[in-house]
Amino acid sequence: MPSIKVGSSQEILLEISQDLQVSFDSSLVGQLIDWAVEAINSRIENDFVQSFRNEKLEKNNLEPKYLNVDQSNLSYQYGNYLIKIKKELDLSNRNINIVTELSKNNFLYTPKYYGHLEINVFNKFVEFITIYDFIEDSSDGWTWLPQKIFNKDESWINPVSIICSQLHRDLRKLTTNSHEDFLNETEKIIDNSHLTLETINSIDKNFPDPNQMFEIWERNKSRFFDELEIRRNKLSGISKSQVIHGDFHVGQILKSKDNFFVIDFDGSPVLNKKLRNIEAPREDDVAHLLTSIALAARVSERINQLEFGHLSVEVQNCQSSFLKNYLDNSKTLGLDLLNLDLVEYLRFRQYLFEIIYAINYLPRWLYAPIHSLLEELG
Numbered sequence: 001m002p003s004i005k006v007g008s009s010q011e012i013l014l015e016i017s018q019d020l021q022v023s024f025d026s027s028l029v030g031q032l033i034d035w036a037v038e039a040i041n042s043r044i045e046n047d048f049v050q051s052f053r054n055e056k057l058e059k060n061n062l063e064p065k066y067l068n069v070d071q072s073n074l075s076y077q078y079g080n081y082l083i084k085i086k087k088e089l090d091l092s093n094r095n096i097n098i099v100t101e102l103s104k105n106n107f108l109y110t111p112k113y114y115g116h117l118e119i120n121v122f123n124k125f126v127e128f129i130t131i132y133d134f135i136e137d138s139s140d141g142w143t144w145l146p147q148k149i150f151n152k153d154e155s156w157i158n159p160v161s162i163i164c165s166q167l168h169r170d171l172r173k174l175t176t177n178s179h180e181d182f183l184n185e186t187e188k189i190i191d192n193s194h195l196t197l198e199t200i201n202s203i204d205k206n207f208p209d210p211n212q213m214f215e216i217w218e219r220n221k222s223r224f225f226d227e228l229e230i231r232r233n234k235l236s237g238i239s240k241s242q243v244i245h246g247d248f249h250v251g252q253i254l255k256s257k258d259n260f261f262v263i264d265f266d267g268s269p270v271l272n273k274k275l276r277n278i279e280a281p282r283e284d285d286v287a288h289l290l291t292s293i294a295l296a297a298r299v300s301e302r303i304n305q306l307e308f309g310h311l312s313v314e315v316q317n318c319q320s321s322f323l324k325n326y327l328d329n330s331k332t333l334g335l336d337l338l339n340l341d342l343v344e345y346l347r348f349r350q351y352l353f354e355i356i357y358a359i360n361y362l363p364r365w366l367y368a369p370i371h372s373l374l375e376e377l378g
Contacts, residue, residue, distance in 0.1 A: 005028065010028070010031050012024055012025065012028050012031065012032050012035075013025070013085065013117070016089065016121060019088075020084060020088055020090070020091070020121065020126075021087065021105040022088065022089060022100055022128070023045060029064060029074070029076070029085075030063060030064055032085070032129075033064050033076065033078055033083050033255055034059065034131075036051075036083070036117050036129045036131070036208070037059050037078075037131070037327050038059065039051045039058050039117055040052070040053050040057060040114070040116070040117055040131065041056055041057055041115075044117075045307075046251070047120060048119060048120050049117065049118070049119055049120070050117075050118050050120075050125055051115065051116070051117045051118070051377075052100075052115055052116055052117075052118075053114070053115040054100075054103060054112050054113050054114055054115050055112075055115070057081065057114055057115065057131060058079070058080075059099070060079040061077070062078060062079050063081060064076035064077065065077040065078075067082075068083070068220045069140070069168075070264070071083060071087075071140075071269060071271070072086070072087060072088060072264070073086055073087060073363065074086075074087060078131075078134075079134075080133065080134055081114065081131050081133065081134055082111065082131070082132040082133065082134040082135075083129065083130075083131055083273075084129070085129050085341055086126075086127060086128050086129070086169035089121055089126045089127070089128065090127065090266065090273060090279045091117075091121070091122070091124055091126055091273075093118075093120060093126055093127050094246075094265060094266060094267055094277055095127060095130075095265045095266050096116055096118075096127040096130060097174060098171065098174070098243065098245075098265040099113050099130070099172060099265060099282075100113065100169055101170065101171065101174055102167075102171075105170045105173075107166065107167070107170050108263055109162075109166065109260065109261055109262065110261055111130055111132040111133045111135055111165070111254075111261055111263065112132060112133035113130070114131040114132065114133070115130075115131055116129060116130035116131065117129040117130075118259075125142060125261055125311055133282065134269060135254055135256045135261060136256065137256055137257070138254040138255060138256040138261070139254070139255055140250070140251045140252070140253065140254055141249070141250025141251050141252070141253045141255070141292070141296065142250065142251045142296065142299060144156075144255045145250050145293070145296040145300075146296050146297070146299040146300030146303055147300065149293075149296060149297050149300050149311055149314050149315070149318065150300045150304055150314075152314060154317070154318060154321055156255070156260070157318065157321045157325055158325045158329075159260045159320050160253055160260055160328055161322055161324070161325035161326040161328075161329055162205040162227045162325075163253070163260060163262050163325055164245075164248065164262075164289065164327075164329075164353050165326055165329035165330045165332075165333055165335065166329075166333065167245060167262060167285075168242070168244065168282045168285070168335060169242075169332070169333045169334075169335060170370040171242060171243040171244060171245075172242050172243075174242075174243040175241075175242040175243050176279065177241075178241070178278070178279050180278045180279070182241055182278045182279065182280040182281065182284070182315050183281075183342075185275055185278055186275055186278075188273065189270065189271070189275075189352075189353070189356070190225075190228075190349070190352065191353060193356065195214075195217070195355065195359055196359075197210065197213060197214040197258065197358065197359050197363065197366075198349075200363055204364050207246075207302070207304075207351070207364040207367060208302075209377045210358075210363035210366045211267075211366075213366035213367050213370045214359070214366060216367075216370050216374070217355060217370055220374065222374070223377050224351070224352070224373060224377065227348065227376075227377065228345075228348060228352075230347060231341075231344055231345040231348055231349075232345060234341045234344075234345070235339075235341055235342060235345060236341070237339055239281035239282075239283055239338075239339045240281065240282075240336060240341055241278075241279040241280050241281050241317065242279055242280075242281075242282065244279075244280050244281075244282055244285045245262065245265060245285050246265070246266075246271075246276055246280065246284075247264065247266070247267055247268045247269070247288065248262075248284075248285035248286075248288045248289050248376075249288050249289060249291070249292035249295075250289065250292040250293065250295075250296050251292070252264050258348060262353040268353065269357060269361065270353045270356050270357050270360075274373055279347060281339070281342060282335070282336075282338065283338055283339055283342045283343045283346055283348050286323065286326060286338065286342050286343055287342075287344075287345075287346035287347040287349075287350060288346070288347075288350055289322065290319045290322065290323065290347045291347050291351065291354070291372075292318035292342070293315055293318050293319050293322070294319075294372040294375075295312040295354065295368040295369060297312070297314060297315045297372075298367065298368040298371050298372055299331050299368060301371075302367070308367075308374075308375070309371065309375045311373075312350070321344070323358060326338075326368040348376070351369045351372060351373045354368070354369035355369050355370070
């Protein structure tokens with residue numbers, strides 16, 4: 001059980017399980033963050049800890065404010081900074097490798113990176129605490145996009161398509177040209193998708209009953225898999241793989257006034273760590289964003305008390321416009337053409353991944369992929 005020493009007298013004991021889950025006394029988080037700022041500023045390096053500084057941090061005496069925004073990290077506002085503390089360590093360092101690469105390339109569309117701290121686990125240094133600029137008055141796409149869809153406001157589409165295409169351009173430099181087959185490896189999730197939902201007794205009245213949503217899935221899943229197979233059989237050709245975002249849905253797009261930022265490069269929570277680190281075709285990010293537009297419309301329909309499917313025309317318009325803008329921007333940047341059949345297959349497949357995610361982590365979310373799927377199945 002490793003421990004890290006904070007200051008001259010206080011020790012914080014980190015408990016790290018075999019599956020790399022991290023826990024510590026949450027009452028000491030203020031001391032931990034103060035120490036991390038000092039450690040990053042001084043570029044501390046020893047057998048257990050090493051730190052990296054991109055820009056000097058200002059220490060303050062404010063209490064960290066917990067932000068309930070992230071499943072992979074404990075997130076805190078600390079003055080003008082966003083502090084992210086890993087709840088589950090990643091031996092591949094996927095997130096920080098992407099963050100530092102984008103910082104080196106002066107990528108404009110992610111919160112500014114100030115520095116990070118790594119701890120030695122199983123003789124490998126892995127990301128533990130990372131510090132970013134805190135984006136004031138920001139909200140993620142599950143908050144801002146539903147209203148834009150309702151208002152038929154497409155002003156967000158080109159800025160987000162620029163972010164996606166420039167992200168793909170800059171992440172090519174991390175690509176190793178591995179020979180692992182992303183599509184076939186991730187298909188194993190489908191083969192093993194025998195889903196069950198434990199009966200939920202505590203129902204949030206603001207959301208459709210997850211038990212009823214799961215019953216609808218059970219009645220329609222054979223139709224889904226039949227449609228998925230039709231799309232699978234249309235695939236041809238080989239799409240190049242590279243490092244991508246890996247979980248590029250609208251919830252990863254922060255909006256602050258007229259500015260947009262992409263966040264969180266840990267990869268899809270539906271995939272295990274090995275699968276998250278397989279290089280993938282750009283089509284997967286594009287498809288994930290397209291699916292999430294439909295899900296955001298279901299959120300809008302729920303909030304505005306509309307019949308599910310009411311905004312389907314708006315969804316199709318947004319999806320078509322995003323895809324066109326992404327293709328245009330990609331051409332300008334010299335990126336390869338997309339395999340549109342693969343985009344369509346992965347877009348439709350993402351409904352299953354969303355259902356798996358909801359069952360495992362957020363059952364009240366089931367209504368969004370279920371009603372989106374029903375709208376397509378007719």
